[in-house]
Amino acid sequence: MRYAHEVDKVRAAEAALLARLPEGTLMQRAAAGLAAVCASLLPRVYGADVVLLVGGGDNGGDALYAGERLARRGARVVAVPAGSRTHPAGLAALLAAGGRLGDAAEIDTADLVIDGLTGIGGGGALREPYAALARRANETPGLVVACDVPSGVDANSGRVEGEAVRADVTVTFGTHKPGLFIDPGAARCGVVELVDIGLGPELPDPDVTVTGPDDVDPPLPGPESDKYRRGVVGIVAGGEQFTGAAVLSTGGAVHGGAGMVRFVSVAPAVAVVRRRWPEAVTTVIEPGDAAGLAAAGRVQAWVVGPGLGTGDAAAALVAAALGTDVPVLVDADGLTVLARHRDLLPGRTAPTVLTPHAGELARLLDADRADIEARRLEHVRRAAAELRATVLLKGSTTLIAAAGRPVRVNPTGTSWLATAGTGDVLSGLIGALLAGGMAALDAAAAGAYLHGMAARLAADGAPLAAGDVIGALPAAFRTLAGT
Numbered sequence: 144m145r146y147a148h149e150v151d152k153v154r155a156a157e158a159a160l161l162a163r164l165p166e167g168t169l170m171q172r173a174a175a176g177l178a179a180v181c182a183s184l185l186p187r188v189y190g191a192d193v194v195l196l197v198g199g200g201d202n203g204g205d206a207l208y209a210g211e212r213l214a215r216r217g218a219r220v221v222a223v224p225a226g227s228r229t230h231p232a233g234l235a236a237l238l239a240a241g242g243r244l245g246d247a248a249e250i251d252t253a254d255l256v257i258d259g260l261t262g263i264g265g266g267g268a269l270r271e272p273y274a275a276l277a278r279r280a281n282e283t284p285g286l287v288v289a290c291d292v293p294s295g296v297d298a299n300s301g302r303v304e305g306e307a308v309r310a311d312v313t314v315t316f317g318t319h320k321p322g323l324f325i326d327p328g329a330a331r332c333g334v335v336e337l338v339d340i341g342l343g344p345e346l347p348d349p350d351v352t353v354t355g356p357d358d359v360d361p362p363l364p365g366p367e368s369d370k371y372r373r374g375v376v377g378i379v380a381g382g383e384q385f386t387g388a389a390v391l392s393t394g395g396a397v398h399g400g401a402g403m404v405r406f407v408s409v410a411p412a413v414a415v416v417r418r419r420w421p422e423a424v425t426t427v428i429e430p431g432d433a434a435g436l437a438a439a440g441r442v443q444a445w446v447v448g449p450g451l452g453t454g455d456a457a458a459a460l461v462a463a464a465l466g467t468d469v470p471v472l473v474d475a476d477g478l479t480v481l482a483r484h485r486d487l488l489p490g491r492t493a494p495t496v497l498t499p500h501a502g503e504l505a506r507l508l509d510a511d512r513a514d515i516e517a518r519r520l521e522h523v524r525r526a527a528a529e530l531r532a533t534v535l536l537k538g539s540t541t542l543i544a545a546a547g548r549p550v551r552v553n554p555t556g557t558s559w560l561a562t563a564g565t566g567d568v569l570s571g572l573i574g575a576l577l578a579g580g581m582a583a584l585d586a587a588a589a590g591a592y593l594h595g596m597a598a599r600l601a602a603d604g605a606p607l608a609a610g611d612v613i614g615a616l617p618a619a620f621r622t623l624a625g626t
């Protein structure tokens with residue numbers, strides 16, 4: 144499993160390790176790793192034109208020492224300083240190896256540019272002349288390799304406030320940084336290579352982990368299975384007018400491995416769901432009939448909210464689901480209801496999973512949507528703590544938080560998912576996994592992974608409809624070992 148640590152933890156681990164090692168050892172390890180990756184990217188090191196963008200801190204030092212190593216192998220290495228200070232020992236080493244100082248115009252003809260402007264010490268929008276150098280590097284036809292973090296990307300959050308380097312490869316040291324996994328920063332990194340500088344033993348538990356295929360372990364049927372033991376998921380969705388979300392959520396559950404799907408709603412929604420998913424067992428209720436939920440029969444998890452509406456009738460159904468002692472996933476309109484009735488959350492003994500997009504989370508936290516999108520990690524953590532739930536924040540990077548646990552980052556998915564209805568599919572899918580007995584955080588992470596995988600398989604570079612994601616769920620399950 145790939146994981147990341149925030150900057151303060153990286154610095155503390157580095158300090159502990161530095162205390163036991165001769166001065167400069169870590170920077171040499173970092174530079175050696177960076178130079179090796181650069182060399183592997185060049186058809187030939189000898190005679191290659193390499194430009195170093197050198198900021199005023201140790202990130203620039205890394206770039207200079209990597210440049211020294213490439214110069215010793217015959218590369219023509221030019222350092223372009225951006226700061227008022229340039230790592231003195233690094234610069235001396237580069238010059239001694241045959242490198243030289245140059246100006247920004249040399250970026251345009253470089254075979255490879257090493258971005259050593261800012262690393263974990265960067266903060267806020269890049270100032271001039273850093274920003275101009277980053278902009279120029281983004282226009283060069285040569286390869287761009289970011290040292291530790293693409294400059295302009297906030298290492299902790301992935302936030303990009305102004306100009307930021309767009310790297311082909313990012314070579315990061317010791318451990319990943321969360322901002323390398325979270326958009327918009329993640330999209331600036333290209334391929335991320337981790338260089339081991341011996342930090343491992345000094346590092347505490349990670350702040351963030353990336354779900355890998357081995358971490359996705361949906362419940363599988365065995366010889367003893369029957370439909371009830373595999374898990375019954377109840378879905379409360381749709382209304383008099385809106386029926387599409389109900390169909391999509393039910394489809395996510397049917398193909399998500401539920402033993403049975405119980406669908407509970409008003410007559411028009413039930414009629415449409417029955418036509419599309421004869422597999423679902425349906426119960427017709429009057430609007431807001433909370434008692435109808437209990438009468439629908441026993442379930443191991445509820446999904447409540449897609450297309451439900453946001454009025455009193457919807458609120459009664461959300462309250463009824465949350466009043467049960469089984470895991471409950473609240474999505475879409477259910478979240479809008481919750482934002483007005485936060486009193487429904489405390490006091491639950493069974494797990495609650497909330498699956499907001501940034502707008503829904505903004506309502507739940509009384510926060511600004513743009514701020515949530517810029518600092519997704521911080522907000523998803525805050526939501527999990529304040530709402531005492533497992534919170535899955537949807538969007539270009541899906542993050543999943545539960546109090547006291549590393550935040551899970553979902554690596555699958557595609558921007559083709561940004562189309563109406565795909566979130567409804569996700570709610571049913573995670574509901575099925577919850578009903579199958581998965582813990583809330585694992586179910587949410589597995590659901591996000593399979594949903595994103597299904598979308599990639601279905602889209603394959605072309606527009607996607609939410610129904611296509613349902614259709615590709617079986618193929619997504621098959622990508623996992625052991626299914």
Ligand SMILES: NC(=O)C1=CN([C@@H]2O[C@H](COP(=O)(O)OP(=O)(O)OC[C@H]3O[C@@H](n4cnc5c(N)ncnc54)[C@H](O)[C@@H]3O)[C@@H](O)[C@H]2O)[C@@H](O)CC1
Nearest residue numbers: 169170199200201202261262263264265266268269270291
């Ligand atoms: N601490 C260590 O032991 C190690 C550090 N390493 C490297 O050191 C880096 C951290 O070095 P530093 O702490 O010196 O910090 P950085 O080099 O990342 O950044 C600090 C410099 O950037 C400038 N800066 C920050 N934000 C800016 C902005 N928005 N616009 C323009 N300039 C800005 C600062 O004025 C300062 O000159 C890591 O990312 C890594 O590359 C590695 O060599 C491994 C070992």
Ligand SMILES: Nc1ncnc2c1ncn2[C@@H]1O[C@H](COP(=O)(O)OP(=O)(O)O)[C@@H](O)[C@H]1O
Nearest residue numbers: 500537538539557558560561563564565566567
């Ligand atoms: N730019 C994007 N890149 C990748 N995935 C995205 C992007 N935008 C949205 N998604 C995903 O698409 C789905 C949309 O869900 P949601 O916003 O609830 O839509 P709806 O309510 O219409 O179903 C979520 O899984 C979300 O993570």
Ligand SMILES: [K+]
Nearest residue numbers: 258261292294
């Ligand atoms: K950098």
